[in-house]
Amino acid sequence: xxxxxxxxxxxxLWLPDAADRLGYEPCTLRKWRLKKKGxxxxxVGGRVVYRVxxxxxxxxxxxxxxxxxxxxIDPANAPVEAKAAA
Numbered sequence: 001x002x003x004x005x006x007x008x009x010x011x012x013l014w015l016p017d018a019a020d021r022l023g024y025e026p027c028t029l030r031k032w033r034l035k036k037k038g039x040x041x042x043x044v045g046g047r048v049v050y051r052v053x054x055x056x057x058x059x060x061x062x063x064x065x066x067x068x069x070x071x072x073i074d075p076a077n078a079p080v081e082a083k084a085a086a
Contacts, residue, residue: 008044008049009044009049011051011052011053012044012049012050012051012052013049013050013052013055014047014048014049014050015029015030015041015047015048015049015050018039018041018049018050018055021052021055022039022055022059029041029048029050030048033048038058039054039055039057039058040054040058041054
């Protein structure tokens with residue numbers, strides 16, 4: 001009998017469910033975890049778990065860093081610099 005709980009802790013998702021929520025394959029999240037990239041995760045009973053809040057925060061950070069979604073960082077929206085007088 002395993003010590004690993006069947007249900008993820010409250011407010012958390014097991015790796016396959018987290019991958020599904022983000023629209024990625026579980027192997028992608030595993031690779032990111034090994035490279036210390038992607039959303040924060042931890043282990044419970046030997047299984048990788050993600051907090052739903054961490055997944056949502058990671059998605060929000062991805063959106064904020066995308067110039068298409070964030071006009072404030074879009075280079076096309078940068079003010080035009082005046083040319084220096086010769």
